[in-house]
Amino acid sequence: MSFISYLINGISLGSVYAIIALGYTMVYGIAKMLNFAHGDIIMVGCYTVFTIVSTLSLPTWLGIIVSIVLCTILGITIEAVAYRPLRQATSSLAVLITAIGVSYLLQNVALLIFGANTKSFTSVVNIKALKLGADGGLTVTGETLVTIAACLIIMVVLTTFVNKTKAGQAMLAVSEDKGAAQLMGINVNATISLTFAIGSALAAVAGMLLCSAYPALTPYTGSMPGIKAFVAAVFGGIGSIPGAFIGGIILGIIEILSKAYISSQLSDAIVFLVLIIVLVVKPTGILGRKIQEKV
Amino acid sequence: MKDFINKNKDNLITYGIVIIAYIVLELLMSLGLISSLMTGLLVPLCAYIILAVSLNITVGILGELSLGHAGFMCVGAFTSAFFSKCTVNVITVEWIRFTIAILIGFLCAGVIGFLIGMPVLRLKGDYLAIVTLAFGEIIKNVMNVLYIGRDSKGFHFSTKDAVALGLEESGEIIVNGAQGITGTPKSSNFTVGVVLILITLFIVLNLIKSRDGRAVMAIRDNVIAAESVGINITKYKLLAFSISAALAGVAGVLYSHNLSSLMATPKNFGYNMSIMILVFVVLGGIGNIRGSIISAVILTLLPELLRGLSNLRMLIYAIVLIAMMLFSWSPKAKDFRDKTVATLLFWKKDNTVKGGSDNGSN
Amino acid sequence: MAATNPVLEVTNLSISFGGLRAVDDFSVTINEGELYGLIGPNGAGKTTAFNLLTGVYKPNEGIIRLCGEDITGRSTIDINKAGIARTFQNIRLFKDLSVLDNVKAGLHNIYTYSTMSSILRLPKYYKVEKEMTAKAMELLKVFDLDSSASLKASQLPYGKQRKLEIARALATNPKLLLLDEPAAGMNPNETKELMDTISFIRKEFKMTILLIEHDMKLVSGICERLTVLNFGRILAEGSTSEVLNNPDVITAYLGE
Numbered sequence: 001m002s003f004i005s006y007l008i009n010g011i012s013l014g015s016v017y018a019i020i021a022l023g024y025t026m027v028y029g030i031a032k033m034l035n036f037a038h039g040d041i042i043m044v045g046c047y048t049v050f051t052i053v054s055t056l057s058l059p060t061w062l063g064i065i066v067s068i069v070l071c072t073i074l075g076i077t078i079e080a081v082a083y084r085p086l087r088q089a090t091s092s093l094a095v096l097i098t099a100i101g102v103s104y105l106l107q108n109v110a111l112l113i114f115g116a117n118t119k120s121f122t123s124v125v126n127i128k129a130l131k132l133g134a135d136g137g138l139t140v141t142g143e144t145l146v147t148i149a150a151c152l153i154i155m156v157v158l159t160t161f162v163n164k165t166k167a168g169q170a171m172l173a174v175s176e177d178k179g180a181a182q183l184m185g186i187n188v189n190a191t192i193s194l195t196f197a198i199g200s201a202l203a204a205v206a207g208m209l210l211c212s213a214y215p216a217l218t219p220y221t222g223s224m225p226g227i228k229a230f231v232a233a234v235f236g237g238i239g240s241i242p243g244a245f246i247g248g249i250i251l252g253i254i255e256i257l258s259k260a261y262i263s264s265q266l267s268d269a270i271v272f273l274v275l276i277i278v279l280v281v282k283p284t285g286i287l288g289r290k291i292q293e294k295v
Numbered sequence: 296m297k298d299f300i301n302k303n304k305d306n307l308i309t310y311g312i313v314i315i316a317y318i319v320l321e322l323l324m325s326l327g328l329i330s331s332l333m334t335g336l337l338v339p340l341c342a343y344i345i346l347a348v349s350l351n352i353t354v355g356i357l358g359e360l361s362l363g364h365a366g367f368m369c370v371g372a373f374t375s376a377f378f379s380k381c382t383v384n385v386i387t388v389e390w391i392r393f394t395i396a397i398l399i400g401f402l403c404a405g406v407i408g409f410l411i412g413m414p415v416l417r418l419k420g421d422y423l424a425i426v427t428l429a430f431g432e433i434i435k436n437v438m439n440v441l442y443i444g445r446d447s448k449g450f451h452f453s454t455k456d457a458v459a460l461g462l463e464e465s466g467e468i469i470v471n472g473a474q475g476i477t478g479t480p481k482s483s484n485f486t487v488g489v490v491l492i493l494i495t496l497f498i499v500l501n502l503i504k505s506r507d508g509r510a511v512m513a514i515r516d517n518v519i520a521a522e523s524v525g526i527n528i529t530k531y532k533l534l535a536f537s538i539s540a541a542l543a544g545v546a547g548v549l550y551s552h553n554l555s556s557l558m559a560t561p562k563n564f565g566y567n568m569s570i571m572i573l574v575f576v577v578l579g580g581i582g583n584i585r586g587s588i589i590s591a592v593i594l595t596l597l598p599e600l601l602r603g604l605s606n607l608r609m610l611i612y613a614i615v616l617i618a619m620m621l622f623s624w625s626p627k628a629k630d631f632r633d634k635t636v637a638t639l640l641f642w643k644k645d646n647t648v649k650g651g652s653d654n655g656s657n
Numbered sequence: 658m659a660a661t662n663p664v665l666e667v668t669n670l671s672i673s674f675g676g677l678r679a680v681d682d683f684s685v686t687i688n689e690g691e692l693y694g695l696i697g698p699n700g701a702g703k704t705t706a707f708n709l710l711t712g713v714y715k716p717n718e719g720i721i722r723l724c725g726e727d728i729t730g731r732s733t734i735d736i737n738k739a740g741i742a743r744t745f746q747n748i749r750l751f752k753d754l755s756v757l758d759n760v761k762a763g764l765h766n767i768y769t770y771s772t773m774s775s776i777l778r779l780p781k782y783y784k785v786e787k788e789m790t791a792k793a794m795e796l797l798k799v800f801d802l803d804s805s806a807s808l809k810a811s812q813l814p815y816g817k818q819r820k821l822e823i824a825r826a827l828a829t830n831p832k833l834l835l836l837d838e839p840a841a842g843m844n845p846n847e848t849k850e851l852m853d854t855i856s857f858i859r860k861e862f863k864m865t866i867l868l869i870e871h872d873m874k875l876v877s878g879i880c881e882r883l884t885v886l887n888f889g890r891i892l893a894e895g896s897t898s899e900v901l902n903n904p905d906v907i908t909a910y911l912g913e
Binding site: 497498501502504505506507508509510512513515516517519520521522523524525526527528534582 | 711
Binding site for chain 1: 354360414415417418420421422424425426428429430432433436437439440454473566570573574577578581606607609610612613614616617620621623624625626627628
């Protein structure tokens with residue numbers, strides 16, 4: 001029975017990674033950059049909910065909405081101010097370092113406002129735990145249920161959006177070839193902004209779910225999940241929406257199972273080791289496309 | 296002789312800057328003009344400079360992104376500290392023991408670099424970045440669960456805890472999991488640090504201006520063309536990556552022999568450290584060795600100089616970082632700079648015409 | 658001239674990508690000292706044929722022999738070491754290296770010394786580097802590039818970049834030189850000059866050259882023999898005048 005409950009926990013954590021990874025993979029696909037600040041948007045989202053719900057004692061739904069809106073605006077602003085000027089830069093490292101700078105900035109602003117002490121996050125989920133099994137030995141928390149459901153819904157909506165709407169098609173076009181997309185009359189800047197908006201909104205959602213399940217909130221809460229989400233995206237094949245989903249779930253399961261059965265200190269190492277093995281065997285990830293340079 | 300100076304002018308300037316900075320700092324210290332806080336920062340600073348210079352081999356000369364440099368530093372730090380702690384009573388002449396420790400750190404980190412490089416160097420760009428980051432994290436995590444003890448029967452290993460080592464009464468724990476290694480002889484000092492910087496520079500600068508360096512840069516510029524002229528891609532990628540890792544190991548030796556207690560924390564050997572070193576390299580100019588040194592110095596001292604501002608200092612650091620990146624890399628800012636202040640800035644490298652084999656080494 | 662001595666013998670070379678046979682049953686024999694032309698319309702498979710000869714792609718069928726030695730299926734690096742050097746249709750220089758260093762990179766396997774010699778600056782380093790520089794400058798002189806030796810390769814004008822690529826290929830001391838549309842993007846004057854240079858290096862280095870060209874006029878001026886590819890297959894082969902008067906060739910080029 002305990003294996004199944006570990007598995008469910010793994011899928012739940014994996015769903016959080018998947019939601020972040022979905023945003024990450026879209027942003028990466030279109031901006032072709034490792035957005036190190038993506039994880040910190042998670043943290044901003046969590047502090048927003050924390051401030052509204054715990055500090056100001058306002059209703060949870062308001063916290064959720066404000067948090068998503070704020071992160072969306074933040075994502076768009078970061079792209080416009082810090083990344084857009086470097087889009088034509090000769091080295092892709094320039095925008096990477098800038099993203100690191102933005103990450104430091106967000107962390108330190110949070111540090112100034114909220115201090116380094118761990119804040120206890122109040123769950124945004126208000127659903128009773130589900131007791132399964134004859135003796136009720138298997139408990140599935142409300143957070144787990146909501147997280148998995150949210151992940152599935154987001155995945156379906158996102159796939160539909162990208163494949164069925166004009167804006168979604170524009171995203172695909174811009175991530176394929178910015179120049180050609182522009183010539184076809186697509187507003188490249190607006191499309192990139194939209195992608196950052198979606199990615200950041202997803203980060204906010206993922207943050208709330210993550211902190212509901214693991215309530216310790218610090219200015220650095222977002223960085224490791226951010227990295228893991230990128231690992232998940234790479235794992236599944238970067239740029240691929242189903243890839244990010246599968247990658248996230250697998251990553252979560254591996255992490256929880258190795259925590260349970262091998263060593264809690266080595267769980268991250270195991271996750272990373274699996275990533276390396278996958279990439280060495282299949283350099284473009286599970287669902288990634290192979291791109292060969294033309295001679 | 297004149298010919299030699301002309302041909303190596305750029306390298307000689309780099310060595311000169313390091314030596315002059317050393318003399319000036321020593322003088323200031325002997326006059327008591329430098330705070331003890333700053334003095335304490337000098338050895339780590341030397342280690343950071345070595346890290347930045349060595350990472351520039353991978354990033355600037357080989358043109359590949361590595362986010363696991365701190366992992367190699369970690370290997371060098373732990374293997375050498377382990378050696379020094381074990382032999383502190385056997386090899387009593389400090390400089391001999393420390394020299395061997397440096398060689399051990401160099402070799403171990405180099406070998407690990409080679410072993411990691413073999414499977415992963417065929418990956419490119421951000422994929423390589425994330426894999427190197429992953430390796431760095433793995434190394435750090437493994438160090439945190441490693442226990443090594445020694446008694447009359449020899450060495451004992453465990454990944455569980457110190458008790459599991461089953462040591463005799465007289466035995467001693469050398470590597471104590473997350474507590475790391477305590478009691479490493481404190482052999483590092485500023486002079487040793489500067490000597491190691493000079494040796495690193497000697498290796499790196501000579502390597503760049505050679506047949507090997509040319510092959511590595513040819514691969515960076517165009518892999519397909521490099522293959523077409525018979526350059527062995529795997530060999531030279533591995534060469535560059537391993538030397539880069541080995542020198543990071545040397546930085547680790549310097550770092551660990553400056554601390555009484557060595558632990559692998561996210562702060563010193565985690566990906567944040569790797570990123571910090573990458574920031575040095577990119578801000579100093581990719582492929583620009585002298586720039587790496589200068590930016591390592593400025594960016595290490597900047598937070599310390601801002602210490603009076605306490606909480607604000609890291610915020611200012613972040614803003615300065617973003618501003619500097621936008622200013623030095625955005626095409627618009629570049630145009631502006633070219634017209635006005637180009638000559639005043641040390642990252643002008645990209646706009647200047649350089650001759651001979653100088654590319655990437657000035 | 659030992660005209661009967663084949664440098665390159667290719668028999669029944671084929672490769673498919675998916676369902677498309679990009680090169681189908683391609684055979685050619687090139688004799689020592691010959692300047693041979695491979696022509697055909699866009700997409701005929703000329704560059705693919707080059708990529709097969711240089712090991713970028715592995716053929717599905719067929720044999721490639723260089724001076725009698727079977728080199729089929731070897732890596733690009735080994736094929737270069739065996740004696741085939743090439744240039745690229747879309748110029749591939751080491752753009753951030755100096756012009757001189759581009760050629761010296763071509764000399765990589767001709768002049769060698771150990772990593773130790775370079776790090777410790779042993780006498781061997783200075784000796785070999787001096788020889789390399791002298792040899793490289795000699796090659797640059799042939800192409801009138803010696804005065805630009807210290808410029809970055811990317812700073813050269815287009816026509817000179819093409820020449821530098823040839824110089825770099827020659828530096829590897831090949832038995833056979835493959836030139837992929839060397840005159841692409843050049844103006845008529847530059848083209849004329851380039852063709853003269855090619856004729857010159859053929860004589861000066863006694864080089865065997867296989868040349869891809871899109872423009873038939875150009876090839877007719879300097880090649881004795883030609884092969885015409887169309888849709889991956891050989892459409893015609895033989896002496897230049899024969900081929901150019903072949904009605905199939907005229908149709909392929911001018912359409913119906």
